[in-house]
Amino acid sequence: MLRLRLLTWDVKDTLLRLRLPVGESYAAEARAHGVRVQPEALTRSFREAYGAQSRRFPNYGQGWGLSSQQWWVDVVKQTFRLSGVQEDRVLTLMAENLYRDYCSAGNWEVLPGAGETLSRCCQRGFRMGVVSNFDNRLEKILSQCNLLHHFEFVLTSEEVGFAKPDKRIFEKALRLSGVPPQLAAHVGDDYTRDYRAARAVGMHGFLLQATRQGTEPEVPPDHILPTLGHLLTLIEKG
Structure with missing residues (x-):
């Protein structure tokens, strides 16, 4: 022993x-704001945005003057931008909602x-x-x-x-x-x-x-x- x-x-x-793939959760949030984006496109965009942010600002921006919330909000916004959503007001709303939602057992x-x-x-x-x-x-x-x-x-x-x-x-x-x-x-x-x-x-x-x-x-x-x-x-x- x-x-x-x-x-x-x-x-x-x-x-x-995660209960759902990231792309599905992000697509559901977009639908709530009247924006249609394919989950598969969002999954690909998330991988790209997350990878780029991790290389540029490792470990959630520790040592770079970023909070982890800022770090994640930027990743989410960039995910949607790469999938063709450009309107800043909607991007900010969706990013802040998703950051909060990933705190929950939901x-x-x-x-x-x-x-x-x-x-x-x-x-x-x-x-x-x-x-x-x-x-x-x-x-x-x-x-x-x-x-x-x-x-x-x-x-x-x-x-x-x-x-x-x-x-x-x-x-x-x-x-x-x-x-x-x-x-x-x-x-x-x-x-x-x-x-x-x-x-x-x-x-x-x-x-x-x-x-x-x-x-x-x-x-x-x-x-x-x-x-x-x-x-x-x-x-x-x-």
């Missing part, structure tokens, strides 16, 4: 996922088995925290989805100033908990940002691969979670 005292968790696509759903797994981990006495490349809306989202009470701390890349795979966000989690890395494990769905980054600071890692085909060659089978429900079994085997 692995001797672990602390479990840290990624959130997006590990514990929570846009997020808990992944199958996540709530039960977190409860079982708490019952077994594990201390738990969140380490996520997310903006400062995350605590509110976790609260709305009835998951926040499982965690001692929630570390977002916006708050810490460093995004995974930067080791400093994991080191901060370890300092906050006072747990040495060899007694801690991180659970996430991204090989580079979650699994490899946690292992680089000496933590254990579990890689959720529910929707992926194939595995990274360096990941032993007993570090791979087909579902979150496998976690405690792997910890007890390890």
Whole structure:
């Protein structure tokens, strides 16, 4: 059995996922303002706008004088502009509405088995925290989805100033908990940002691969979670 005292968790696509593709949510918001845009076009435009903004102002504009709200409002406006919507007044309204809407459980759903797994981990006495490349809306989202009470701390890349795979966000989690890395494990769905980054600071890692085909060659089978429900079994085997 692995001797672990602390479990840290990624959130997006590990514990929570979007209820609808971004393009569908954005298209619904546009319809409410009398604007018709195809969801597929918005999905493509969002990828382009999000990618460009992330390269220009990484980690939600931290260090660039932007708030994460400004950062996201700019992404949303540019998404609509790339899809042919140009009227500034409507762009601002839609962007501010969507920023607010993505705070709520209406846009997020808990992944199958996540709530039960977190409860079982708490019952077994594990201390738990969140380490996520997310903006400062995350605590509110976790609260709305009835998951926040499982965690001692929630570390977002916006708050810490460093995004995974930067080791400093994991080191901060370890300092906050006072747990040495060899007694801690991180659970996430991204090989580079979650699994490899946690292992680089000496933590254990579990890689959720529910929707992926194939595995990274360096990941032993007993570090791979087909579902979150496998976690405690792997910890007890390890």
